[in-house]
Amino acid sequence: MSATNERIPPTQTNIDSQTHLRGESLYLDDIPILTGTLFGACLGSPVAHGHIRSIDISAAEAVPGVIKVFTAKDIAGENEIGGIIQDEPLLADHEVHFCGMPVAFVVAETWDIARYAMKQIITDIEEHEPVTCPRKAKELGMLIHPPRTHRLGNVDEAFENCHYIFEGQADSNGQEHLYIETQGAYAVPQENGQIRIYSSTQGPTAVQKAVSKVLGVPQHSIEIDVTRLGGGFGGKEDQANTWAALCAMAAHHLQVPVKYALHRLDDMAMTGKRHPYSSDFKIGLSEDLKILAYEVTFYQNSGASADLSPAVLERTLFHCNNTYYIPNVRATAYPCKTHLPPNTAFRGFGGPQGMFVIESAIMFVAEKLGVDATDIQYRNLIQTGQPFAYRQLVDSDAQNCWHAAANAFNIGQIKKDIAVFNEQNEHYKKGMAIMPICFGISFTNTMMNNARALVHIYSDGSVNISTGAVEMGQGVNTKIMQVAAVTLGIHPRKIKILSTNTYRVANTSPSAASATADLNGKAAQIACTALLNRLKEVAAQQLNTTELDHICFKNGLVYLDDAETALTWEAVVMTAFVQRVALTENGHYATPKIHYDKATEQGHPFAYHVFGTSITEVTVDCIRGIYDIDSVKIVHDFGESMNTGIDMGQIEGGLVQGIGWMTLEEVVYDAKGKLRSNALSTYKVPDVYSVPGTITILPLETDKDNMAILKSKAVGEPPLMYGIGSYFAIRNAIKAFNPNAKIALDAPMTPEKTLMALYS
Numbered sequence: 001m002s003a004t005n006e007r008i009p010p011t012q013t014n015i016d017s018q019t020h021l022r023g024e025s026l027y028l029d030d031i032p033i034l035t036g037t038l039f040g041a042c043l044g045s046p047v048a049h050g051h052i053r054s055i056d057i058s059a060a061e062a063v064p065g066v067i068k069v070f071t072a073k074d075i076a077g078e079n080e081i082g083g084i085i086q087d088e089p090l091l092a093d094h095e096v097h098f099c100g101m102p103v104a105f106v107v108a109e110t111w112d113i114a115r116y117a118m119k120q121i122i123t124d125i126e127e128h129e130p131v132t133c134p135r136k137a138k139e140l141g142m143l144i145h146p147p148r149t150h151r152l153g154n155v156d157e158a159f160e161n162c163h164y165i166f167e168g169q170a171d172s173n174g175q176e177h178l179y180i181e182t183q184g185a186y187a188v189p190q191e192n193g194q195i196r197i198y199s200s201t202q203g204p205t206a207v208q209k210a211v212s213k214v215l216g217v218p219q220h221s222i223e224i225d226v227t228r229l230g231g232g233f234g235g236k237e238d239q240a241n242t243w244a245a246l247c248a249m250a251a252h253h254l255q256v257p258v259k260y261a262l263h264r265l266d267d268m269a270m271t272g273k274r275h276p277y278s279s280d281f282k283i284g285l286s287e288d289l290k291i292l293a294y295e296v297t298f299y300q301n302s303g304a305s306a307d308l309s310p311a312v313l314e315r316t317l318f319h320c321n322n323t324y325y326i327p328n329v330r331a332t333a334y335p336c337k338t339h340l341p342p343n344t345a346f347r348g349f350g351g352p353q354g355m356f357v358i359e360s361a362i363m364f365v366a367e368k369l370g371v372d373a374t375d376i377q378y379r380n381l382i383q384t385g386q387p388f389a390y391r392q393l394v395d396s397d398a399q400n401c402w403h404a405a406a407n408a409f410n411i412g413q414i415k416k417d418i419a420v421f422n423e424q425n426e427h428y429k430k431g432m433a434i435m436p437i438c439f440g441i442s443f444t445n446t447m448m449n450n451a452r453a454l455v456h457i458y459s460d461g462s463v464n465i466s467t468g469a470v471e472m473g474q475g476v477n478t479k480i481m482q483v484a485a486v487t488l489g490i491h492p493r494k495i496k497i498l499s500t501n502t503y504r505v506a507n508t509s510p511s512a513a514s515a516t517a518d519l520n521g522k523a524a525q526i527a528c529t530a531l532l533n534r535l536k537e538v539a540a541q542q543l544n545t546t547e548l549d550h551i552c553f554k555n556g557l558v559y560l561d562d563a564e565t566a567l568t569w570e571a572v573v574m575t576a577f578v579q580r581v582a583l584t585e586n587g588h589y590a591t592p593k594i595h596y597d598k599a600t601e602q603g604h605p606f607a608y609h610v611f612g613t614s615i616t617e618v619t620v621d622c623i624r625g626i627y628d629i630d631s632v633k634i635v636h637d638f639g640e641s642m643n644t645g646i647d648m649g650q651i652e653g654g655l656v657q658g659i660g661w662m663t664l665e666e667v668v669y670d671a672k673g674k675l676r677s678n679a680l681s682t683y684k685v686p687d688v689y690s691v692p693g694t695i696t697i698l699p700l701e702t703d704k705d706n707m708a709i710l711k712s713k714a715v716g717e718p719p720l721m722y723g724i725g726s727y728f729a730i731r732n733a734i735k736a737f738n739p740n741a742k743i744a745l746d747a748p749m750t751p752e753k754t755l756m757a758l759y760s
């Protein structure tokens with residue numbers, strides 16, 4: 001390797017910091033509106049399940065300023081936006097299957113007119129009984145696809161040899177994404193039937209495909225452009241398609257620009273969320289607390305159509321062991337079709353739901369046997385060379401993380417301090433829980449693990465990079481810029497990362513699965529390396545050498561045998577340009593080594609795993625049922641972080657989002673399938689008062705090789721799962737107050753539930 005691979009200081013500022021701070025960063029709603037632009041509003045079904053007898057749009061169309069009201073019959077191409085399974089119409093045709101399902105799209109001169117007219121549409125729907133419970137759906141045979149099962153060893157035989165066997169149920173609820181920027185799109189017709197769509201999406205290609213299908217035009221006519229998102233969290237991996245398709249349909253039909261950004265309340269009511277799961281477990285252990293057998297059945301509440309549910313379900317199975325080695329496993333998952341908005345990707349993507357169940361099972365055992373759950377956790381951590389049920393042999397840092405946390409944070413002392421506190425306090429009780437995590441990095445669908453980067457060097461030496469990565473606040477553009485700067489040996493200031501655009505980079509996978517920097521960063525690295533090699537040849541000529549290995553680019557200068565020469569980056573680029581050397585390169589990266597066979601449910605789906613251990617301490621106010629998360633202390637496996645500022649931010653954000661899911665955030669649908677927690681007054685998310693008092697994050701120091709970009713492991717999703725510790729820490733505090741408390745394993749542990757449990 002040449003010396004150009006020197007690291008940019010890991011303190012490299014997020015390139016968006018300044019414009020964010022000054023309010024200058026551009027989001028969908030900041031794009032200047034073209035004259036003649038019309039505004040949309042989408043009517044959602046008022047009922048969760050029913051047959052459409054009629055939709056009367058005459059009063060709406062008569063409202064002055066309304067241009068047209070679109071319904072299913074106006075769709076020129078296919079009325080279909082389903083990604084994995086073709087089961088979701090863009091606009092309801094005969095049937096409505098969830099409350100808020102798009103039924104009609106009003107286009108008017110102003111936003112207010114569109115919203116007013118939308119309310120004048122009269123729907124006549126014959127209501128049918130909705131199903132909202134996944135177990136009931138399963139009984140009725142309402143499944144998105146047949147169940148899937150992961151198997152290892154022989155569970156039935158193993159249970160016969162277990163000293164302890166326990167069975168129970170564990171449920172986790174959904175979660176609203178609450179990205180700060182709501183969903184939306186702006187479609188602008190171009191010449192020759194082309195349409196440019198600005199979309200707040202994690203998946204520009206997914207939007208392009210959906211629009212292409214709905215309009216009945218080839219993909220090459222549909223340009224999707226994304227500058228950045230005000231958050232995605234999975235909610236815009238697949239569910240940005242609807243709004244873009246509606247705008248594109250209207251823009252195509254009327255040949256004028258059409259914009260639609262959702263009202264927050266509509267966004268909350270019409271879009272799917274994290275999948276709630278209800279699960280049954282049976283766990284068997286040896287006398288010395290080794291888990292010998294684990295059987296688990298997951299009932300995923302998929303919602304009314306497939307959306308990403310099959311992939312989410314798969315990741316639940318992949319993570320059903322969390323970070324434990326269990327020799328005998330049988331894990332079955334049912335994707336249960338209910339009349340709720342289609343649930344979708346959400347940071348962790350089914351993994352957290354699977355991990356919550358094994359942690360619940362361990363806690364259940366610990367409480368029954370009167371042992372410390374941490375003892376069971378520790379004894380079963382997976383070791384290098386052991387397999388998960390899907391057979392991938394793990395390169396494990398589970399024990400290293402645990403030991404590092406135990407030493408750095410003195411777990412023994414924490415336990416003692418809590419015992420003393422609980423001894424001395426009657427109405428406040430403290431609890432702690434350890435949450436070790438293991439998360440597999442790569443899209444579980446092997447095919448999706450690829451990316452491209454288009455790199456231009458201009459004749460003045462400045463560089464532009466386009467990739468498939470969508471910047472949604474996670475700092476991926478900064479990381480890609482760092483990769484390019486390190487590879488080319490130039491200052492980051494020389495590099496701009498452009499918007500994500502399907503005309504510049506095609507066939508992209510969504511920015512998801514924590515893999516965006518890995519995939520797109522590697523593609524950028526490949527392109528930059530190819531360009532660098534060309535420039536080295538040009539420099540070699542000028543330096544009268546044939547030894548390309550002796551040349552390196554560093555700090556914008558050319559070095560020969562580690563000695564600075566008079567050649568600058570700019571001079572070499574200009575010479576290359578004059579010599580007609582190509583200064584543009586397209587890099588393509590496809591993750592090597594990964595494979596998976598769904599027929600046998602075996603393979604090597606992940607490039608690598610990310611490990612970590614968190615220690616959560618809480619104090620419960622046992623008179624009121626409210627609680628504080630006092631501290632969360634984490635040892636996290638970064639590999640070698642290429643940007644500690646960004647990565648620490650991801651951990652803090654992920655942790656707090658996980659704590660929210662496990663404690664405060666309660667998605668409530670009524671029996672009719674209507675969202676009750678439909679505003680921020682009824683849906684509580686963590687705020688500055690509910691975040692942990694302190695968050696301490698230490699890196700696990702390893703110098704192992706891994707398949708991450710610049711060895712900097714993916715950090716987007718794994719830390720969310722540290723939040724699961726808060727659930728069990730609160731539970732332990734409740735038990736300290738009332739050892740006989742009957743507490744269902746049913747997250748979130750809201751203050752209301754805590755209060756009930758304290759006095760149960």
Ligand code: LUZ
Binds near residue numbers: 311444514
């Ligand atoms: N999206 C997806 C994801 O399509 N496949 C995945 O495996 C995944 N994992 C996490 C988040 N999004």
Ligand code: MOS
Binds near residue numbers: 234235346512513717
């Ligand atoms: Mo995501 S859940 O990585 O879109």
